[in-house]
Amino acid sequence: MEWQPIEDLPSSWQNLASAELPPLVTVWDEQAERLRTSGEFKTFMDRLRREIAIETGIIERLYTIDRGITRLLIEQGINEALIPHGATDRPVKQVVSLIQDQETAIEGLFDFVGGQRSLSTSYVKQLHQVLTQSQDSTEALVPQTGQIIRVRLIRGDWKQQPNNPMRLNGTIHEYCPPEQVASEMDRLIELHHHHRNQKIPPEIESAWLHHRFTQIHPFQDGNGRVARCLASLVFIQAGWFPLVLTRDDRAAYIAALEQADQGDLKGLINLFTKSQKQAFIRSLGLSEQVLSETRRTQVIIASIAEKLKQNKSESLQARNQKVEGFAANLFEITSNRLQNVANEIKLSVQGLVDEPEVFTVTASAGDNRSYYHRYQVVETAKQLGYFANLRNYHTWIQLVINVETSMTILLSFHVLGHEYRGLLVCSACAYYRDNTEEGEWNISEIQALTDSPFQFSYADDEGGNLIERFKQWLEDVILTGLEYWNKSL
Known part of the structure; x- marks a missing residue:
């Protein structure tokens, strides 16, 4: 597939918007302020970030971790002592470092939004630097021989050599040439800011930004991790949840990206919508647990009175x-x-x-x-x-x-x-x-x-x-x- 410069959203982008999310967001917004100040919600978000950090590396085939240990790490925290011998295919210390880098990057997205900063190419480079700080090398294809070799990874800067992968059928998938990366990334950021002014729905903008970024593939390696962080950034700016994709979503995710390569973003939008819907549903289920955290009698009585008042309204x-x-x-x-x-x-x-x-x-x-x-x-x-x-x-x-x-x-x-x-x-x-x-x-x-x-x-x-x-x-x-x-x- 030959490389093409990135394209803006289709003129009929309104038809791509989810009908499921707006009513759910309305209910969420009414309870969000009370939920966000609770310890239970903080625990929920901590676990969500850990799940994203672990699974994004599995999607990228950086390492494997069995499901039981994954669940343990999500519940109790990223800790070498929790990973027994044989539970992963890489040295445990290396796996933990990679996961912690990804967790740091996700936490940085919230700081970025909290600081009301605007997305820029310098921040994208900074994101890549954080995500790859424990990764020293990557694979590269020698065109003349077809040999795969390990090369030093350039962190936090655009690629200097083509990084076009060979598909299973033997065809080459062309990404943006190195000499065009800077201009294409500038255009990506410019269009994104234009979309924000247009108030493009988050599920559409996140899918568009993610896909167009992967079309450019500006870094030597780590582009998938950065792309998912950029999609998360769109959701967090909307007051929603970071994007959660797991190993179970990998096949659908790749199929949706290939569909987007053909000009149809619907599959990727649907996948991202599903992720947000599940996060909203899980978080709304915390409501009563938030009340149970409070131990002071006066606060409990006040909460009960408020609930009775609302129930009778x-x-x-x-x-x-x-x-x-x-x-x-x-x-x-x-x-x-x-x-x-x-x-x-x-x-x-x-x-x-x-x-x-x-x-x-x-x-x-x-x-x-x-x-x-x-x-x-x-x-x-x-x-x-x-x-x-x-x-x-x-x-x-x-x-x-x-x-x-x-x-x-x-x-x-x-x-x-x-x-x-x-x-x-x-x-x-x-x-x-x-x-x-x-x-x-x-x-x-x-x-x-x-x-x-x-x-x-x-x-x-x-x-x-x-x-x-x-x-x-x-x-x-x-x-x-x-x-x-x-x-x-």
Whole structure:
């Protein structure tokens, strides 16, 4: 692929904006000030930074660390003593230094935003210097022989030689020539500032800035790490969260970048949107924990009084009623769609299986069975990393398939987090059911059918694309659930 100078956003960039994030951001903004001052939120952010620092090196193949040790380091801190022999493919001291460099760079992004500085080429160079301070060398291709050799890494300055990689099919992917880097980077920064004045949505600007930077590939090595930091910078400036991409996102990430190389940023925007959505959901689940940190009696009583006051306010009641109205409509859509799927399955297995049982069961708002399936819903929420509140609101729908095996798809509408502030989610899971000797059902192999719940709030516009967004999510759930069933046959 031949190198081309970077291009501005397409004229139809408005069509790339996420419909999911604005309503979620509205709910977040109402609680952000209280959450940000809490120790629980600080712990959450510390863990988030550590996760980013570890996973970005894994994405770049700087090192490997097994998942169990990764989780331990995220929870307890980056410490050599926590990494046993064999848990990584590089010397432990070197791995820890690389991770700490990346963590320092992420912390520096917050300082940069706090100082209200504007992005410049000098800051990009400074970022590269920090990210690579424990990296002395990198690989280079000798064009004449095709040999891969180690060369000294130039830190904090533009590349002096071409760094065009060879793809698996033998083709060369051309990045910006060294003599054009300075002018292209100046143009990148200029366009970025123009976008800020235009108030381009963060999910679009972060994807654009990230991709155009990687097109230039201005440094000898470390460009991916810098690109993800620049994307994080856009989000942090918006008051959102740094970009979290893990080893599990690597294939989708590379595919999205290749799609962007062809002129389509949508895949990269969707990936970045998903990362932000998950961070918002996880952070909003901290609400009640923030209150539990406080130990002084007067402060607790004041917090309780404020909560009671808010709960009785007409505005909060109206918000909750509005989002529950949305939930009722989505519940009806789900019920009808799952019934259609049940009918399709029964028709397809007719004559092939004796006495197939395929049916739906529902519990709408106010149903005395609404507390059913708590175990499955809570377990699914744990897998997705949030707290499922079934106390304030809960409705559910089951698709039960008793064909060869007994499998159930369960969708649950409930509150996200301990406090009900007009934000609901729908989760989806599948599981098997077996009869025990005592004649009771045994639930096993509960699996979330999505990587995050479907979230909606009073701030959504039902006349907009809420229903279409949900229908697409529901179809993905059904497809994944049927694949889960198919594997058991």
